[in-house]
Amino acid sequence: MNVSQTLKKFLPKRKMTLRQKEAMYGRLFILPWLIGLIYFFIIPFINAIYYTLTKIKLGDNGLEFTFVGFENYLYAFTKDPNYIRTLTSSIVNMLYQVPVVVFFSMFVAYVLRDGFKGRTFARTVFFFPVIIASGVVITILKENVMGDVNTAASGSTTLFRVENLRAILVNSGVPIWLGQFIVNTISQLFDLTWRSGVQILLLMAALHNIPKSFYEAAVIEGATEWEKFWKITFPMISPTLLVAVIYSIIDYFTDYGNYVMRMVVTQLNNGRFEYSTTIAIVYFGIIMIIILIVNKVIGRRVVYLT
Amino acid sequence: MEARVRALKYKASEKRQTSTFTKAIIKKKIFNLLKNLFRYLFIIGMSYVLLYPILFLISNAFRDKVDLLDPSVVWIPKHFSIESFKLANEILGYANSMKNTLVILIPSVIIQTFVCMMVGYGFARFRFKEREILFGILLFTIIVPMQTIIVPLYVKFRHFDFFYIGRLIGIFTGKPLTINLLDTPWTFYILNAFGMGIRSSLYIFIFRQFFRNMPVELEEAAKIDGCGPFATFLRVMVPNATGAIITVMLFTIVWHWNDYYLSAMFFTDNLPLSVMLTILNERMNLLNNLVNANDIYLLRSSVLEAGCLMVILPLIVIYIIGQRYFTESIERTGIVG
DSSP states (O other): OHHHHHHHHHSOOOOOOHHHHHHHHHHHHHHHHHHHHIIIIIHHHHHHHHHHTEEEEEETTEEEEEEOTTHHHHIIIIIOTTHHHHHHHHHHHHHHHHHHHHHHHHHHHHHTSSOOTTHHHHHHHHTHHHHHTTSHHHHHHHHHTSOOTTOOOTTOOOSOOOHHHHHHHHHTTOOHHHHHHHHHHHHTHHHHHHHOHHHHHHHHHHHHTSOHHHHHHHHHTTOOHHHHIIIIIHHHHHHHHHHHHHHHHHHHHHOTTSHHHHHHHHHHHTTOHHHHHHHHHHHHHHHHHHHHHHHHHHHTTOOOOO | OHHHHHHHHHHHHHHHHHHHHHHHHHHHHHHHHHHHHHHHHHHHHHHHHHHHHHHHHHHHHTBOHHHHHOTTOSSSOSSBOOHHHHHHHHHHTHHHHHHHHHHHHHHHHHHHHHHHHHHHHHHHHOOOTTHHHHHHHHHHHHHSOHHHHHHHHHHHHHTBOGGGHHHHHHHHHSSOOOBOOTTSTHHHHHHHHTTOSTTHHHHHHHHHHHHHTSOHHHHHHHHHTTOOHHHHIIIIIHHHTHHHHHHHHHHHHHHHHHOOHHHHHHOSSSOOHHHHHHTTTGGGGGGGGTSOHHHHHHHHHHHHHHHHHHHHHHHHHHHHHHHHHHHHHHHHHOOOO
16 A cells, blocks of 8 residues: 555656556566566677687686687587587487486376375375485485486496396397387386476376366267377377476476586686586577477377367 | 157157266366376376486485495495485584575575565556566566676675765775675675675565456555555555465575575585585595594495485475465465466
């Protein structure tokens, strides 16, 4: 009450239509964000792009910039032995990890959907990764518990031993690429389950939002479970599936375990600010393009109710 | 005669019908049984995968030196010891780091939740021309992470000069007035106050979805009672948004607690817990005056695991207390696109 009254005093006394008034209040509500956007996002972003065109040196009065044009970009693409390699391997890994994560979360959300004994416990456990997976703990866990290749942690155990499985698959005549895919997926099962917490949440919320009457009508018509899934559930959750896919892509690329991400951080720690920013910007430019393509391709098949 | 035949036929068909009916029931029962069996198997298996690391941490952290070399100890240590915890506490500086964390965390969470709620409400309930395009930009900021703009941000906070006021003063005094905000929690407070804190865009998105689903009648009633938009927001909308607020608060707590990238960037002293944990491994040789060199080598991973456990323990407690609200409110508010 008081706030709006005092505001009224300071705002221009011009006669406004109801529409204009509404628009003004709307703008006032988002004003903090808008200031932040300009001051802490857009200006730094433009600065960052400028940095990539310079060479930064630590001088007497802080940082000194010398303009060098596209040298940093050229270095990343033609001279750096690691960048292109890590970049392509990141993208290729993403291409098969994201579908697996999304299918897995859809499956879990479907299983946890309706009431059964121990549902609370199951949900607590399944959302556990949301709490831990975003932090530094997961990196240490991965290195210590999973025995990551980079560290020789003493006394570490491997949760999923898959070397035997590979031999079995090859001997039983499964095509090598398919066997490789299965083995890769299983060896990363830990990673995949730990990555899908938020997606499970999203999809479960979507499943709960489907009106029960749809299913009742389908049962009366004599639909089987299989038909109910493909004719009702799947189209109804397709907008959320799109969100989940895009979230998974972003999550995969911005994960600290990602090698390009590690490169960005190490270069920054080595004091090569301009190069670190260059590879980061190229990297996120590529992610943007991938997300736009995915959005176009999947977006066409998404069904919106309203 | 004919009537008898018809009666017999009818009886037969009735029999057939009931038998197909019972068959269907049995079929359904078997299907449900299998479904439940499969579901529980799946849940138990997944729980193992998801809880394994925590159990592993607990089991290892409580081990004594003797048990670390004993291959017959698999899960339950034969000699319990909290030595690893003592050592981890020593390196982490637990009490002090915890204080540093909370100094950043508590105001940040409150400011961030409130600002995001306000912006989300603005996006959800008011119509203005540039709303859609601004919302598009908001979604874009979710995708671009801090890493691309961290260096300019660092420079900005090193010579902080709010809206170039310092530079304006500089015209008169000859030297621009800037403040070094690094190593103070103000870096986080300011970012949060302007909706640019850790994952703020996501929270704005969640609040917008939530407020869009609120009934318009609530607002109209408030308006008739003489509330302006801000009073409506504070008195009607905020009290009704408890579910969304709890969800977002839990997210902000978790993500601020786990953040080490920004903290490591902005802080050199007064490090919060998450950053201390990243350098725990390197600081292991600080233990030289507490235990002898051979033991350090042995205890290395055990201390690291104890440290991990100490850092995530408060989070787990908060989660277990809040998880009911958390999962339920997410289902109800539906953070759906």
